[in-house]
Amino acid sequence: MQIRVAATPELFRPRSGWIAVIIDVLRFTTCVAAALQSGADAILPCATVEEALNGRQPGELLSGERQSRLIPGFDLGNSPHEFLPAKVAGRRIRCTTTNGTLALRAADSGLCAALVNRAAVARRLAGMGAPTCLVCAGNQGAFGGDDWLAAGALVAGLRQAGVELEPDDASRAAESWFLEYQMDLPSALARSDHGRHLVSGGFLADLELCGRLDLWEVVPDYRDGAIRNHPGGGV
Amino acid sequence: MQIRVAATPELFRPRSGWIAVIIDVLRFTTCVAAALQSGADAILPCATVEEALNGRQPGELLSGERQSRLIPGFDLGNSPHEFLPAKVAGRRIRCTTTNGTLALRAADSGLCAALVNRAAVARRLAGMGAPTCLVCAGNQGAFGGDDWLAAGALVAGLRQAGVELEPDDASRAAESWFLEYQMDLPSALARSDHGRHLVSGGFLADLELCGRLDLWEVVPDYRDGAIRNHPGGGV
Structure with missing residues (x-):
């Protein structure tokens, strides 16, 4: 299986027959x-605050951040701890969000991956067997060590799932970076450019959660402007 | 000293007061x-074959490649073995060249670095003490493991030269990649996306030379459209 990594959305070149996986x-x-683990029906990515406010339908929640902070009038920020079932x-x-939504828009459709649902997404990709490009959201246009x-x-x-890979240079370099830091992912996140910014903003508890590997079974599936848990994904 | 790495020219953002170092x-x-080690006076980067042909002055040589091959009518290809003093x-x-010249044009001025003159460029940068961005030429717009x-x-x-660094995520990740492969750089180059292409084209001997660390003392300095050995660079 061919696997590529785009270090930022700018370096992503959509290709017919390839699956995109967005990582932020x-x-x-x-x-x-x-959110999907907590039973949310769908996440609807919006490029701007105005788009989110103007598009809001009755019963919908608004979530997001600018400069890591809650947006006035919004129900939820960008901390995974906020997305409780209640x-x-x-x-x-x-x-x-600043980077993630824009990364998602670079692809027409795809899956969303983080460390918390890494194995679930890998198994789904292994089952699909199609060439795959991992699209890192990055840090305001720059390379992000977290993604x-x-x-x-x-x-x-994917290797652990038994997939025989044909990795590009970026996939090999990213894998090597993960293997070096896999024993303490929250600390690795905290040392990253974006992580240090979040730690200084008081979001250390978020990094602890974001750094937990294979915690959930959800497989967020993005198509037609909405992200839903893939029918094959657990909760 | 602040140090950043742009994985491709597209990710490079010129900043006032920063030094750019082009790597291809x-x-x-x-x-x-x-070429500079062999006593060439100057290298004049041209974006296109036409620009090189049309701009040629009496006594000048033409060098370059397209799809790794010598260009018809040119004196030299893109193999470092060709640039002999004679x-x-x-x-x-x-x-x-395909990637390198375009990378150079992304910066107004700067230094050119490769593995063969790594320590010399590092010492020059250490002496300058200015924030520095390393601009990887990459592989046709994509991340290149060689650069x-x-x-x-x-x-x-730079660390070996005693410089106290403030690295960004990309610098840390690139350094980690180098430390993993430093014991056999020619093989690491040969396994890269671009390296495999060159090996299959019969250029294995080039990879042996390109992978020799700290072989030469030249410090190629790019300004006003020409690359010359920096007065501080040896031969």
């Missing part, structure tokens, strides 16, 4: 996994 | 080092 481990795709079960959530880590975790997870 | 280890910046000493060389390796080598070389 701090914190968008971790939040997506948390708040989100059965709900549709309109969501906008590189999760991309590497997914490559390693 | 397979094979443009290795050829630049070879051919290039005292000459100006108009040069066009990532050389960028990591330069980060490690």
Whole structure:
């Protein structure tokens, strides 16, 4: 199976027949996994705050962040700890974040992966058997070590799932980065450029959760503008 | 000293006061080092074959490649073995390559680094003490493990030169990649996406030379459209 990693959305080139997997481990795709794990019906990615506000339908929640902070008038921020069943079960959530939503929009459809649902996504990809490109959201247009880590975790997870890989250079480098730090993922996240920013903003507990490997079985599936748990994904 | 790595020219954001270091280890910046080591007066990067042909002045040589091959009518290809003193000493060389020239054009001025002149460039950067961005040429717009390796080598070389670094995520990841493969750099190059292409094209001997660390003392300095050996660089 061919596997590629785009270090940022800018480096992603959509290709017919390929599956895209969006990774924004701090914190968008971790939040997506948390929301679906808590029984949310769907996450609707929006590029801007205005788009989220204007598109809101009755009963929908708004979530997102700007500069890591809750947006005024929004129900939820961008901390995976907020997406509790009591708040989100059965709900549709309109969501906008700095890097993650834009990364998602670079692909027409695909899966969303984080460290927390790494093995579940790897198993789903193994079952599909199609060439796959992992798209790292990155850090405001730049390379992000946090997403590189999760991309590497997914490559390693595919190998663990018994998939014979044809990795590109980026996949091999990301996997090597993950193998170096796999014993303490929360600390690795905390040392990353984006992680240090979050730690200084008081979000250390988020990094602990974002760094937990293979915690949940959800497989977030993005198509037609909405992310839902894939029928094959557990909760 | 702040140090950043742009995995491709697309991810490079020029910043006032920062030094850019262009890396295209397979094979443009290795050829630049070879040419200056052999006493060439200057390398003049050209974006296209036409620009090289049309701009040629009496006495100038033309060098470059398309799809790794010599361009018809050119004097030299893109193999560092070709840039011998008998051919290039005292000459100006108009040069066009697929990735390297375009990477160079992304910066107004800067240094050119490869594995062969890694320590010399690191010492020059240490002496300058300015924040530095290493710009990897990459592989036709994609991440290239060969340039990532050389960028990591330069980060490690700066540390060896006693520089206290403030690395970004990309610098840390590239350095980690280099430290993993430093014991056999030619093999690491041969396993890279671009390296495998060159091996299959019969250029294995080039990889042996491109993978030799700290072989030469030249410090290629790019400004006003020409690359010359920096006055501080040895031969």
